[in-house]
Each structure stands twice: as structure tokens, then as C-alpha cells.
Amino acid sequence: xxxxxxxxxxxxxxxxxxxxxxxxxxxxxxxxxxxxxxxxxxxxxxxxxxxxxxxxxxxxxxxxxxxxxxxxxxxxxxxxxxxxxxxxxxxxxxxxxxxxxxxxxxxxxxxxxxxxxxxxxxxxxxxxxxxxxxxxxxxxxxxxxxxxxxxxxxxxxxxxxxxxxxxxxxxxxxxxxxxxxxxxxxxxxxxxxxxxxxxxxxxxxxxxxxxxxxxxxxxxxxxxxxxxxxxxxxxxxxxxxxxxxxxxxxxxxx
Amino acid sequence: xxxxxxxxxxxxxxxxxxxxxxxxxxxxxxxxxxxxxxxxxxxxxxxxxxxxxxxxxxxxxxxxxxxxxxxxxxxxxxxxxxxxxxxxxxxxxxxxxxxxxxxxxxxxxxxxxxxxxxxxxxxxxxxxxxxxxxxxxxxxxxxxxxxxxxxxxxxxxxxxxxxxxxxxxxxxxxxxxxxxxxxxxxxxxxxxxxxxxxxxxxxxxxxxxxxxxxxxxxxxxxxxx
Numbered sequence: 001x002x003x004x005x006x007x008x009x010x011x012x013x014x015x016x017x018x019x020x021x022x023x024x025x026x027x028x029x030x031x032x033x034x035x036x037x038x039x040x041x042x043x044x045x046x047x048x049x050x051x052x053x054x055x056x057x058x059x060x061x062x063x064x065x066x067x068x069x070x071x072x073x074x075x076x077x078x079x080x081x082x083x084x085x086x087x088x089x090x091x092x093x094x095x096x097x098x099x100x101x102x103x104x105x106x107x108x109x110x111x112x113x114x115x116x117x118x119x120x121x122x123x124x125x126x127x128x129x130x131x132x133x134x135x136x137x138x139x140x141x142x143x144x145x146x147x148x149x150x151x152x153x154x155x156x157x158x159x160x161x162x163x164x165x166x167x168x169x170x171x172x173x174x175x176x177x178x179x180x181x182x183x184x185x186x187x188x189x190x191x192x193x194x195x196x197x198x199x200x201x202x203x204x205x206x207x208x209x210x211x212x213x214x215x216x217x218x219x220x221x222x223x224x225x226x227x228x229x230x231x232x233x234x235x236x237x238x239x240x241x242x243x244x245x246x247x248x249x250x251x252x253x254x
Numbered sequence: 255x256x257x258x259x260x261x262x263x264x265x266x267x268x269x270x271x272x273x274x275x276x277x278x279x280x281x282x283x284x285x286x287x288x289x290x291x292x293x294x295x296x297x298x299x300x301x302x303x304x305x306x307x308x309x310x311x312x313x314x315x316x317x318x319x320x321x322x323x324x325x326x327x328x329x330x331x332x333x334x335x336x337x338x339x340x341x342x343x344x345x346x347x348x349x350x351x352x353x354x355x356x357x358x359x360x361x362x363x364x365x366x367x368x369x370x371x372x373x374x375x376x377x378x379x380x381x382x383x384x385x386x387x388x389x390x391x392x393x394x395x396x397x398x399x400x401x402x403x404x405x406x407x408x409x410x411x412x413x414x415x416x417x418x419x420x421x422x423x424x425x426x427x428x429x430x431x432x433x434x435x436x437x438x439x440x441x442x443x444x445x446x447x448x449x450x451x452x453x454x455x456x457x458x459x460x461x462x463x464x465x466x467x468x469x470x471x472x473x474x475x476x477x478x479x
Contacts, residue, residue: 083463085421088435088456095442096449184319191321195427202323206331215331223320223328230319 018214030208037204038225044121045187051126056133061163064141081131086192089128094120094196121193129186136178140171173244180237187229201225262445263454273437280423284358285416292366317364323428329357330429350431362419369411373404410474417466
């Protein structure tokens with residue numbers, strides 16, 4: 001398809017009026033079309049973050065528990081989800097799982113295609129990011145050492161209480177910076193959903209580039225919107241970092 | 255229950271191997287060019303020239319803040335075709351392959367630059383001062399003292415990045431290049447064994463990446479100073 005474009009594409013003057021022309025989606029122009037894509041990117045990322053955070057916490061805790069079975073389960077989960085490319089995982093959720101998971105398959109196939117794409121992307125990104133968060137949670141818990149764990153048990157707390165009341169609140173606060181970069185990764189990874197046709201930001205800037213043959217305008221706008229989303233996330237995470245600073249650690253002295 | 259039928263995978267093995275060669279080519283080119291370019295960017299970023307250093311920082315931030323899918327679209331739709339047509343007007347090169355090489359090399363350079371910068375910064379100042387006291391120029395200090403040690407420390411990280419890169423290379427699906435996964439997906443369409451081909455592709459990546467990360471872990475144990 002590359003040869004369709006004007007040979008002087010590099011010299012073409014940007015034409016921003018194209019953003020006001022009507023898009024394929026009824027009642028929108030290309031500006032709101034792209035903004036809508038950005039909104040789906042954000043919705044997908046936030047929803048997946050919630051799923052990934054829950055799974056990551058459970059698996060991360062599993063890997064630090066004294067039980068060898070649970071820590072093996074955790075290790076297997078992480079190895080599998082980290083060593084298969086995200087794209088392949090996405091197609092496994094989109095094409096493979098609905099074929100042989102009883103109950104899920106028929107339900108999935110009756111969904112409109114938009115919701116099929118959304119469901120697959122959500123399962124895929126949520127579980128994939130969960131494995132990465134599990135590693136962060138594990139290293140956060142490891143960094144606390146065995147002392148607090150022992151002290152908690154000595155006070156008569158059971159293991160669940162030690163984790164919920166002592167270890168996790170501190171571990172989460174330590175790993176906020178790495179969790180932030182993981183969230184930024186998740187936003188970037190969500191662009192993979194464009195390969196199964198989900199209408200998020202990357203997909204929409206690609207469609208706009210091809211439909212209107214305004215390659216530079218479309219890609220520039222898509223790239224800028226990703227930049228803006230990144231900046232907003234960074235702004236909020238800095239605020240979160242400040243308000244949850246742990247007294248007594250190096251980061252708190254600034 | 256779904257009845258698996260793996261027979262069409264056997265007959266497709268030669269095609270899958272051709273795809274794997276493309277995957278490995280992209281990975282190797284991106285590693286080699288990425289590390290070379292990444293080293294230059296890292297050194298420039300740490301240089302005393304504040305303008306050049308800001309440009310290097312901007313390069314890294316830019317590439318690290320946009321999705322690889324967007325990078326591939328930029329290279330496919332806007333950047334590579336005009337340049338290739340200008341350099342080689344009558345070429346019959348596989349344009350998609352060049353797009354993949356270029357996109358991955360420039361994209362990975364920004365990730366390698368950050369790893370290499372951290373490696374350079376892990377070398378103690380005393381060594382630089384000692385080398386300067388021996389009369390070495392800045393370039394010689396970098397080439398003969400800092401980089402050899404920095405690279406030795408970075409090897410595990412560079413290899414881990416290579417594993418990520420191998421996995422990310424499957425995204426050339428976006429530009430329609432038939433790498434290992436692309437071939438698997440094509441054969442899945444033409445033979446009707448979608449499920450088997452996707453699972454097979456996943457299993458091959460899993461084995462490949464697990465083997466590589468085991469090797470990295472062994473290496474890490476051996477070269478820890």
C-alpha cells in the first residue's frame with residue numbers, strides 16, 4: 001500500500017483542516033474520531049490496570065509465601081505470560097480460547113465484534129500485565145526483608161494479616177515509581193489491540209492516514225495524543241508518590 | 255471438546271522455518287544496530303555539550319513514550335518509502351523488510367541507550383580520573399577504560415532486552431511482513447487449523463525465550479564480579 005502515497009510526502013505541507021472533515025463514524029469529525037480512539041485506549045488501560053493489579057498482587061504474594069506449591073504456581077504463571085509475545089497471546093484469547101473453552105465460546109461468539117475485540121484485549125492485557133506487576137510486587141516484598149514478616153508473626157498475626165496489614169501497604173508504597181512505568185507500558189501495549197481491529201488510538205490514526213491519505217497529520221496527531229496521555233499519567237503518579245512517601249527512606253528527604 | 259488436528263503443521267514446517275529466519279534477521283539486525291546506535295546516543299547524552307545531550311535525551315524520550323505499533327506505522331507510511339525510493343530508485347528490495355529493520359533498529363536504540371547509559375554511570379569516577387592522569391584523551395578514556403567494563407556489566411541486561419526484542423518482533427504483523435508468527439497466521443488461514451497454528455507459534459516462542467532466559471541467568475551467575 002506504500003506506493004499509493006505521494007512521492008513528495010516528506011515535503012507536503014501539513015493540512016490541519018482535515019481534522020474538521022467528517023470521519024467514517026457518524027456525527028464525528030477526524031478530531032473527535034481520534035479523541036474517541038484515545039478514550040478507548042484510556043478505558044482499556046484503566047480497566048486492565050485494575051485486573052492486572054489484582055492478579056499481580058495475588059501472584060506476587062504467592063511467590064513470596066513459604067508454601068512451595070503456591071510459589072511454583074506463581075513462578076509458572078509469570079514465566080508463561082512473560083515468555084510468549086503479547087501479539088500471540090492476544091490471538092490466543094481472540095481465536096483459540098473461544099474455540100475450546102466450554103461456556104465461554106458460545107457466549108463470546110454471540111457478542112458484537114466490537115465487544116469480542118474488547119473482551120479479548122481485556123483478558124490478554126490484564127493477564128499479561130498481571131505477570132509483570134507480580135514481579136514488581138515480589139521485589140517490593142523482598143526488599144522488606146524477613147524482619148517485618150517475623151515481627152508480625154511474633155505479634156500473633158496470621159500470615160494473611162501480616163501481608164494485609166504490615167507488608168503490602170509498605171511494599172506498594174515502595175514500588176509506586178515502577179508501577180507507574182508499568183502503567184505507561186500498559187498504555188503502549190494496548191496499541192497491540194489494533195491488530196484484532198479494536199478501534200483504539202493507533203488503529204484510528206492508521207485508518208485516518210489511509211482514508212484521507214494525510215499520513216503526517218494522522219500519525220502526528222496519534223503520537224501527540226499518546227504523549228499527552230503519558231504526561232497526564234506522570235502528573236498523577238508524581239502526586240501519588242508525594243502523598244504516599246514513606247518517612248525515613250531516601251526518597252522522603254527531598 | 256475441541257478436537258486438535260496437528261497434521262497441517264507438519265506440512266507447513268518449511269514455511270514456518272522461512273518465517274523464523276525473518277524473525278531472527280530482524281532480531282539480530284535490531285540488536286547490532288540498536289547497540290551501536292544506542293552506545294552513540296548514550297555517550298552523546300552524557301557528553302558536556304548540552305545541546306547534543308538534549309537532542310539525545312529527546313530521542314530516547316520520544317521513542318520510549320510511543321507504542322511500537324505507532325513507530326512501525328510511522329516507518330511504514332511516512333518515513334521509509336520516500337527515503338528508499340530516493341536512495342535506490344530502481345530497487346526490487348523487500349520494502350517491508352527494510353521498514354522492519356529500520357523501525358526496530360531505531361526503536362531498540364532508545365532502549366539500549368538507557369541500558370548503556372546506566373552501565374557507563376556505574377563505573378567509578380576514580381577510574382576516569384586515573385586514566386586522565388595517565389594522559390588519556392576523553393575519547394580514549396571512553397573507549398579503553400569505561401566502555402569495556404560497562405559492557406561487561408551490562409551483558410545480562412542487553413540479553414534480556416534481546417529476549418524482549420525477539421518477542422516484540424512479532425509485531426511486524428502490523429506492516430504485513432511474514433515473520434514466524436505472520437507465516438503461522440497465514441497458514442492458519444489457508445489450512446483452516448487456526449487454533450493449532452496459533453498455539454504452536456506460542457509454544458515455539460515460549461521454548462525459545464525460556465531457553466534464552468535460562469542461559470542469561472547462568473551467565474549472570476558466572477560473570478557477577
